[in-house]
Amino acid sequence: MRILVLGAAGMLARKLTERLARDGVLGGERLTHASLVDIVEPWRPAATTFEVETLVADLAEPGVAGDLVASRPDLIFHLAAVVSGEAEADLEKGYRVNLDGTRLLLDAVRKVGRGYRPRVVFTSSIAVFGAPFPAVIGDDQCTTPLTSYGTQKAIGELLLSDYTRRGFLDGVGIRLPTICVRPGKPNRAASGFFSSIIREPLNGEEAVLPVPDEVRHWFASPRAAVGFLLQAATLESGALGDRPCLTMPGLTATVAAQIAALRRVAGEEVARRIRREPDETIRRIVAGWPGGFDARRARGLGFRAETDFEEIIRVYVEDELGGRLARAGS
Amino acid sequence: MRILVLGAAGMLARKLTERLARDGVLGGERLTHASLVDIVEPWRPAATTFEVETLVADLAEPGVAGDLVASRPDLIFHLAAVVSGEAEADLEKGYRVNLDGTRLLLDAVRKVGRGYRPRVVFTSSIAVFGAPFPAVIGDDQCTTPLTSYGTQKAIGELLLSDYTRRGFLDGVGIRLPTICVRPGKPNRAASGFFSSIIREPLNGEEAVLPVPDEVRHWFASPRAAVGFLLQAATLESGALGDRPCLTMPGLTATVAAQIAALRRVAGEEVARRIRREPDETIRRIVAGWPGGFDARRARGLGFRAETDFEEIIRVYVEDELGGRLARAGS
Numbered sequence: 001m002r003i004l005v006l007g008a009a010g011m012l013a014r015k016l017t018e019r020l021a022r023d024g025v026l027g028g029e030r031l032t033h034a035s036l037v038d039i040v041e042p043w044r045p046a047a048t049t050f051e052v053e054t055l056v057a058d059l060a061e062p063g064v065a066g067d068l069v070a071s072r073p074d075l076i077f078h079l080a081a082v083v084s085g086e087a088e089a090d091l092e093k094g095y096r097v098n099l100d101g102t103r104l105l106l107d108a109v110r111k112v113g114r115g116y117r118p119r120v121v122f123t124s125s126i127a128v129f130g131a132p133f134p135a136v137i138g139d140d141q142c143t144t145p146l147t148s149y150g151t152q153k154a155i156g157e158l159l160l161s162d163y164t165r166r167g168f169l170d171g172v173g174i175r176l177p178t179i180c181v182r183p184g185k186p187n188r189a190a191s192g193f194f195s196s197i198i199r200e201p202l203n204g205e206e207a208v209l210p211v212p213d214e215v216r217h218w219f220a221s222p223r224a225a226v227g228f229l230l231q232a233a234t235l236e237s238g239a240l241g242d243r244p245c246l247t248m249p250g251l252t253a254t255v256a257a258q259i260a261a262l263r264r265v266a267g268e269e270v271a272r273r274i275r276r277e278p279d280e281t282i283r284r285i286v287a288g289w290p291g292g293f294d295a296r297r298a299r300g301l302g303f304r305a306e307t308d309f310e311e312i313i314r315v316y317v318e319d320e321l322g323g324r325l326a327r328a329g330s
Numbered sequence: 331m332r333i334l335v336l337g338a339a340g341m342l343a344r345k346l347t348e349r350l351a352r353d354g355v356l357g358g359e360r361l362t363h364a365s366l367v368d369i370v371e372p373w374r375p376a377a378t379t380f381e382v383e384t385l386v387a388d389l390a391e392p393g394v395a396g397d398l399v400a401s402r403p404d405l406i407f408h409l410a411a412v413v414s415g416e417a418e419a420d421l422e423k424g425y426r427v428n429l430d431g432t433r434l435l436l437d438a439v440r441k442v443g444r445g446y447r448p449r450v451v452f453t454s455s456i457a458v459f460g461a462p463f464p465a466v467i468g469d470d471q472c473t474t475p476l477t478s479y480g481t482q483k484a485i486g487e488l489l490l491s492d493y494t495r496r497g498f499l500d501g502v503g504i505r506l507p508t509i510c511v512r513p514g515k516p517n518r519a520a521s522g523f524f525s526s527i528i529r530e531p532l533n534g535e536e537a538v539l540p541v542p543d544e545v546r547h548w549f550a551s552p553r554a555a556v557g558f559l560l561q562a563a564t565l566e567s568g569a570l571g572d573r574p575c576l577t578m579p580g581l582t583a584t585v586a587a588q589i590a591a592l593r594r595v596a597g598e599e600v601a602r603r604i605r606r607e608p609d610e611t612i613r614r615i616v617a618g619w620p621g622g623f624d625a626r627r628a629r630g631l632g633f634r635a636e637t638d639f640e641e642i643i644r645v646y647v648e649d650e651l652g653g654r655l656a657r658a659g660s
Contacts, residue, residue, distance in 0.1 A: 143473065144491070158481050161474070
């Protein structure tokens with residue numbers, strides 16, 4: 001099985017690649033080759049039982065997508081995207097990468113022809129939804145994004161669905177919750193603080209909280225997200241009918257609940273490293289975001305996420321801090 | 331007030347232009363100039379109190395949209411589109427005209443800058459929706475199109491909404507019901523037979539019905555559609571909040587009810603000119619279409635449509651046959 005990973009330098013793609021390198025198989029099939037592509041040098045797994053090729057290329061450049069799919073990968077993970085904060089700040093870049101890049105990829109797959117019909121796993125986002133919301137957000141919620149990023153992801157979903165319906169590819173679009181706790185440095189996503197307020201205190205640093213404690217949002221860990229990607233890659237073809245895009249499970253938590261969980265896991269001293277510094281722009285963006293989903297369809301298809309926020313923090317401690325929790329003052 | 335009409339050779343645009351020529355004003359403002367644009371020579375109204383310019387141009391060609399908006403029209407009617415049947419038959423043409431054309435227009439408006447923020451009325455379609463449907467389809471129905479045409483219109487809605495939210499323009503997207511009875515020759519819309527089975531018999535000709543009599547659909551007359559366009563053009567700015575696209579009112583009728591109405595209006599002889607010739611492709615396309623909507627939001631904003639199918643037939647007889655109904659055999 002040949003795999004193509006687009007956006008391979010990103011945090012989630014790195015974790016996905018690590019996992020694939022460890023497993024060597026996917027859905028019972030042996031991996032033979034992986035192409036890892038990004039606009040910067042992708043991370044390369046240390047030891048693999050399959051061939052790994054890394055490429056620096058811009059999917060939004062004409063011709064690039066065609067070259068990437070010419071070797072007919074069986075499975076394509078399309079994770080390449082400009083994140084929400086940057087797509088809002090730079091309209092043209094956001095549309096170029098998130099819309100044109102996706103469209104060029106799908107068209108390149110279509111043009112291969114001769115029976116080529118790969119599974120394409122597209123990472124969409126709950127940013128395709130926008131307030132006002134019903135009390136429980138079901139799987140039939142209309143996509144009325146309130147950011148350019150959400151707009152671009154919603155358009156990607158429509159293209160993926162149409163191309164799947166027409167038989168050019170076998171798409172699965174997964175709407176990721178806000179991934180938390182993200183390791184490493186903050187990126188330009190407006191949702192970044194949801195991770196910072198856990199990660200920085202655990203690492204002995206101060207974190208800034210730009211929104212009120214009552215803000216409620218929808219979360220899953222990076223580990224759960226890798227699980228979503230693998231599940232999406234191995235879903236039976238046709239399992240999604242005419243609606244190949246679906247909302248991933250997660251857990252709903254307020255910022256207050258996040259902080260309380262941090263306090264329980266790491267102590268009061270650690271939780272006190274969060275400094276409240278209201279930011280009206282971020283508050284306004286986040287006010288248009290959903291607090292929680294039903295996600296019944298995805299759960300029924302075997303997608304699984306954490307069920308309480310302490311578990312999400314423990315996943316971070318296990319996966320990123322080697323399981324060692326340095327309690328403040330100890 | 332300067333007006334730009336894109337897709338001006340189309341049936342609806344022609345009726346809109348006729349109406350504007352007759353009125354000379356719109357929303358209390360005097361019309362001073364109208365640019366009528368299409369890929370074929372647009373129809374030109376006979377006598378107007380304002381300047382009329384007709385242009386043959388392809389909106390999907392780079393540079394064209396920029397030229398068209400350089401004179402800063404206050405109001406843009408964007409009706410240029412490849413219809414459903416053709417967009418399904420010719421994927422690249424559909425995406426080029428319906429997606430690229432729309433995007434180039436919106437970007438051209440954005441790039442004018444210097445406070446330019448015209449009302450852009452975009453004709454979307456109920457084809458943005460796809461089965462399965464709830465019993466009553468509300469204004470929050472998710473957009474899950476089952477045709478490439480519906481996909482392209484749904485993408486147009488997303489772009490219009492994002493550009494409106496960002497303040498580049500003042501968009502109103504109206505999801506038209508199937509327009510019936512269309513005058514003239516059939517076009518390549520898969521919905522064409524809904525008009526043919528009324529129009530052809532009234533004109534003494536045979537019509538082909540490719541779907542079962544039980545098929546239910548959502549209709550408004552061309553006259554009602556012109557009313558929608560004018561209402562959309564003159565809606566107060568901001569009246570639609572963050573959701574500038576909305577489903578237009580109409581009436582729900584089965585094919586059987588259409589035929590019964592034709593029989594009541596024009597007699598049994600006329601109704602007998604409908605020949606049943608099942609077409610599996612059309613039946614399958616139509617099976618994914620909605621039967622009826624709530625359209626509460628649009629009604630609340632003053633959009634009005636017919637309430638029974640006989641009225642729709644009488645509108646056709648008045649507007650297209652000069653009010654004269656030649657009863658068969660008379």
